[in-house]
């Protein structure tokens with residue numbers, strides 16, 4: 374999922390665990406996953422199923438996934454995939470509970486790397502979270518400076534190169550130095566021009582974070598000269614789950630609920646409440662528009678969709694709703710995206726005249 378895999382691979386190999394990483398997600402991954410999935414299940418299930426099948430083809434015998442205890446299908450992914458994949462195959466399947474992520478991760482790494490010791494395991498987990506947060510920072514910078522660069526593609530390339538460098542850093546200090554250098558290089562391409570329109574990118578966690586699932590929409594928006602603000606980042610999530618939740622000081626939901634009222638008054642599973650809460654936050658902070666992206670049939674985001682319609686209407690905030698599944702066409706998505714971006718840029722130029 375996005376840039377999650379490279380630091381995790383580094384962590385496991387650093388503990389002398391052999392890793393067979395699935396190949397990058399392609400049409401084949403999705404088709405394979407879809408063939409072995411219930412028809413109506415959501416897109417992240419189908420893609421991760423494809424990832425597992427491609428990993429097994431490549432020789433993996435042990436599969437690891439995450440499982441949430443929320444009100445949506447994510448809570449069942451692990452159990453169903455384990456049953457389907459375990460038929461006629463001799464595999465081990467481990468599920469890490471997102472409510473006890475640190476505990477489960479320590480146990481798993483302790484099992485795979487019995488000689489490593491808890492100190493080495495703890496240090497490796499901390500370094501991985503640190504890298505993921507640095508990757509969040511360069512991705513945020515990519516959006517900010519990319520939208521202000523004469524050739525946005527250059528900023529996107531710097532970000533991609535920098536991500537590879539951060540994933541391979543060996544120490545905490547190296548991570549910070551690399552992050553700062555990458556951001557400085559991006560900054561050097563900034564053009565002195567009027568601030569570009571700022572767009573909030575909200576929706577379901579997986580499709581926001583995995584570029585194949587969102588068809589690289591974030592980069593497309595940056596290339597069109599729009600600054601994209603996401604509120605879901607892998608490193609922040611890992612930091613909150615591994616550290617803040619373990620310390621009992623993770624209470625993000627309360628804040629979203631406060632922002633989302635009166636448009637949505639309950640937690641509806643997945644990221645539904647977060648989508649509405651963050652949009653409400655953006656509505657009163659000068660954002661030019663909102664793009665709401667989710668997998669077709671995603672229950673929490675369908676609930677959020679109606680709250681968002683009312684909210685955006687009240688605040689006169691342009692809203693583009695996109696749902697994706699295995700049938701989504703790039704052309705259809707990009708056409709809508711371009712039209713939306715043009716409207717926002719035109720609106721900004723009219724109001725600044």
Ligand code: SF4
Pocket residue numbers: 415416417445446447577578579642643644668670671672673674
């Ligand atoms: S949030 Fe939506 S897409 Fe994600 S697992 Fe839950 S139901 Fe599926």
